Amino acid sequence: MVTIMKGIGQIILLCVFSLIMNKLVEVLHWKIPGSILGIIVIFILLQTKIIRLEWIELGAKWLLAELLLFFIPSAVGIIKYQHILVDNGVRVVFVIILSTVAVMACTGLLANKIAKRKEQKSS
Structure with missing residues (x-):
């Protein structure tokens, strides 16, 4: 049960991050999709160890496993x-x-x- 709640929390975190990046692109009138900007920013945050992989790994794995549904x-x-x-x-x-x-x-x-x-x- 704890693992499920952790995964749901990580998915919510990733969705909120995606919404923030989409809004940022909209406000700044950039030609790059917010989702791509979000991937780049998360990659940079992971590489600089500002966020740890464990914070998003479970949710990201589930989203990738269910990608076909999208x-x-x-x-x-x-x-x-x-x-x-x-x-x-x-x-x-x-x-x-x-x-x-x-x-x-x-x-x-x-x-x-x-x-x-x-x-x-x-x-």
């Missing part, structure tokens, strides 16, 4: 724009396949690099 609304939204798929379906599918391969390759390379760095630190 794509369902966009998949349903595609149905609304069938005319685009009829006119440009082959190009859209090509871009989706190409971008998926690019994301998978970059993720694999990054995960491999992180795993090697962890191995070197533990040795």
Whole structure:
């Protein structure tokens, strides 16, 4: 029960942080999405040890595990724009396949690099 409450608290903390970053981008009229700014700021805060990984790790892991659920609304939204798929379906599918391969390759390379760095630190 304590772990669940801790995870919920961390998710709330991450959501509040995201809302703050979105508002900051809106107020300052920046062209960068608030979510991206939030990721950069959290990365900097983690690297400078201003916040500790334990403070957000459980909530972040849960959000990543459930990431697929966040794509369902966009998949349903595609149905609304069938005319685009009829006119440009082959190009859209090509871009989706190409971008998926690019994301998978970059993720694999990054995960491999992180795993090697962890191995070197533990040795």
